Amino acid sequence: VIEIGQPEHSVVTTCAYCGVGCTFKAEMRGEELVRMVPFKDGKANRGHSCVKGRFAWGYATHKERILNPMVRAKITDPWQEVTWDEAFAHVAAEFKRIQAKYGKESIGGITSSRCTNEETYLVQKLIRAGFGNNNVDTCARVCHSPTGYGLKTTFGTSAGTQDFDSVEHADVVMIIGANPTDGHPVFASRLKKRLRQGAKLIIVDPRRIDLVRTPHVEAAHHLPLRPGTNVAVVTALAHVVVTEGLVDEAFVRERCDWSEFQDWAAFVSDPRHGPEEVEKLSGVPADEIRQAARLFATGGNGAIYYGLGVTEHSQGSTTVMAIANLAMATGNIGREGVGVNPLRGQNNVQGACDMGSFPHELPGYRHISDDATRDIFEKLWGVTLNNEPGLRIPNMFDAALEGTFMGMYIQGEDIVQSDPNTTHVTAALSAMECIVVHDLFLNETADYAHVFLPGSSFLEKDGTFTNAERRINRVRKVMSPKNGLADWEVTQALARAMGMRMDYAHPSQIMDEIAATTPSFAGVSYAKLDELGSVQWPCNEKAPEGTPVMHIGGFAGGKGKFVITEYVPTDEKTGPRFPLLLTTGRILSQYNVGAQTRRTQNVVWHGEDRLEIHPHDAEQRGVKEGDWVKLQSRSGETSLRALITDRVAPGVVYTTFHHPDTQANVITSEFSDWATNCPEYKVTAVQVSPSNGP
Numbered sequence: 001v002i003e004i005g006q007p008e009h010s011v012v013t014t015c016a017y018c019g020v021g022c023t024f025k026a027e028m029r030g031e032e033l034v035r036m037v038p039f040k041d042g043k044a045n046r047g048h049s050c051v052k053g054r055f056a057w058g059y060a061t062h063k064e065r066i067l068n069p070m071v072r073a074k075i076t077d078p079w080q081e082v083t084w085d086e087a088f089a090h091v092a093a094e095f096k097r098i099q100a101k102y103g104k105e106s107i108g109g110i111t112s113s114r115c116t117n118e119e120t121y122l123v124q125k126l127i128r129a130g131f132g133n134n135n136v137d138t139c140a141r142v143c144h145s146p147t148g149y150g151l152k153t154t155f156g157t158s159a160g161t162q163d164f165d166s167v168e169h170a171d172v173v174m175i176i177g178a179n180p181t182d183g184h185p186v187f188a189s190r191l192k193k194r195l196r197q198g199a200k201l202i203i204v205d206p207r208r209i210d211l212v213r214t215p216h217v218e219a220a221h222h223l224p225l226r227p228g229t230n231v232a233v234v235t236a237l238a239h240v241v242v243t244e245g246l247v248d249e250a251f252v253r254e255r256c257d258w259s260e261f262q263d264w265a266a267f268v269s270d271p272r273h274g275p276e277e278v279e280k281l282s283g284v285p286a287d288e289i290r291q292a293a294r295l296f297a298t299g300g301n302g303a304i305y306y307g308l309g310v311t312e313h314s315q316g317s318t319t320v321m322a323i324a325n326l327a328m329a330t331g332n333i334g335r336e337g338v339g340v341n342p343l344r345g346q347n348n349v350q351g352a353c354d355m356g357s358f359p360h361e362l363p364g365y366r367h368i369s370d371d372a373t374r375d376i377f378e379k380l381w382g383v384t385l386n387n388e389p390g391l392r393i394p395n396m397f398d399a400a401l402e403g404t405f406m407g408m409y410i411q412g413e414d415i416v417q418s419d420p421n422t423t424h425v426t427a428a429l430s431a432m433e434c435i436v437v438h439d440l441f442l443n444e445t446a447d448y449a450h451v452f453l454p455g456s457s458f459l460e461k462d463g464t465f466t467n468a469e470r471r472i473n474r475v476r477k478v479m480s481p482k483n484g485l486a487d488w489e490v491t492q493a494l495a496r497a498m499g500m501r502m503d504y505a506h507p508s509q510i511m512d513e514i515a516a517t518t519p520s521f522a523g524v525s526y527a528k529l530d531e532l533g534s535v536q537w538p539c540n541e542k543a544p545e546g547t548p549v550m551h552i553g554g555f556a557g558g559k560g561k562f563v564i565t566e567y568v569p570t571d572e573k574t575g576p577r578f579p580l581l582l583t584t585g586r587i588l589s590q591y592n593v594g595a596q597t598r599r600t601q602n603v604v605w606h607g608e609d610r611l612e613i614h615p616h617d618a619e620q621r622g623v624k625e626g627d628w629v630k631l632q633s634r635s636g637e638t639s640l641r642a643l644i645t646d647r648v649a650p651g652v653v654y655t656t657f658h659h660p661d662t663q664a665n666v667i668t669s670e671f672s673d674w675a676t677n678c679p680e681y682k683v684t685a686v687q688v689s690p691s692n693g694p
């Protein structure tokens, strides 16, 4: 029995887990959080919530939180507690020493999609203006960077097109590489409501996710494609649309570049992109592809939602553009009920990208080489900015192993657990001379750190998160920072120690600076957010109350751009040694590497990651339900228990990555998206064999 007690006051704030961005009332008794109550006026959730937002906040006060800064000379030395001032002085001295020895480009940092927009903005400002280089990247690199690239190339804006309300107007919904009931539960509830009203559902996923058949919901079509064949299947859908005369020609002529469309239409019409040919490589029956394409093109408002099963591939950006092509060809952009919508994984992936966390882009997705944009920031910050893109995360690791990148500030990100090819990551971290980890817990990455700066949870700070529908939600401080400083204050103090001027008294002033420098945020202020509850960017003179649906009447970047999407098979091949394909995902009650959910009393009953394997593949290997199995790839191996199920097709296995013991990323491959370096987490050739356990 948990004794709850009576709250004395409440504070409205935003869930810090997934990209749905649900609003909650944090009910408090003094400094103690009593309970989180879903807020009925929250525009993303309308009073709904899932188990994580409602119950999984205990990590914020968990006994394993580190509350004092710590330093050590070598990673084999014990940690020494120091004061904040000593820690900042030490980091500044070390970073300056490294730059004096190895050059200006020898240090950099990673911003976090877990942190607020304001905190992210400050980290990229520290790196660009303080470190004097553009070696800033974000954990969106390993999840939705292809979304940024693909949607900017085709639509002119690196973001989803709709608000969540829009699904209530959809007639046909296509879900590609996403599992909303586990990953985005509150959006899934809104989607299911629409499906129960009669909207049709098409699912493109290697695995039979719950939405394929769940009480009162049955997908019209499930296309269980072989992992790694997204581009081929989406292009085959377009082939049917074009060759059967189902293109919305009026839309394309008015909104898109007609000549590019014609080139694209000729490309997709080639018989090698037809359903029969694509069946051979994807395993999806040609007839299912045909029927799904006809339904999407002729069934009324067609909306596409996708997830990491699209982006985390060597052709992630190509698939995003193939999806955009399909939406434009069928006229499904620019009104309610349609659109292309990335279901963002983390609470602030959208915001981290918006805030200039990529090495080639300043806030608002403006290229660092653009003189006019740099001029805005140079005048405001009083510096001259480097006009060359900096290093992406994987390039930082490579440079570390080459001896040219020696120092790193990592805010709110456990790269040892979350990035691919763990052995490569740890070798790179071991080669560096000063790694600063800024986090709530001594995570796996902290094993390689020389300085640990305690982080603050979302309950301890003011700021904003931007959810998957571009909605800027307020995060409000409900308790004092347990470590004494909110994350934005830590970055500011570090910047000052490095000799930079930073004088913000409150995160609202950081947002004012963002609004002053970033056209899509020009109308955003804390006063407006308090008044309206939230706003969706673009929010500016043209749209003072924000923009729920984008591209109405025309694309933000001018004409919609059709892109040729040639299918290129991944280099991650199956063969006699590694005959199965592993793909990954997550479960409802856990979250990513589990640093927060595993430290929350309410969800501890989900104890381990399991390997889903088809009965045929299990029998061939003598594996029974619950047996320990060894999972091997070209990169490494791990052990976990088997779960025998026909949710996965023969030849495909699946696991989650919530538990550090499993270390799923020990086995993921080195391959990544050609345009953005987003790792190919979703396709790894593996072998499964019986084992005696770890």
Ligand code: SF4
Pocket: 015, 016, 017, 018, 019, 020, 021, 022, 045, 049, 050, 051, 052, 053, 054, 184, 185, 186, 187
């Ligand atoms: Fe939080 Fe996402 Fe659950 Fe909403 S759906 S409560 S944002 S984890």
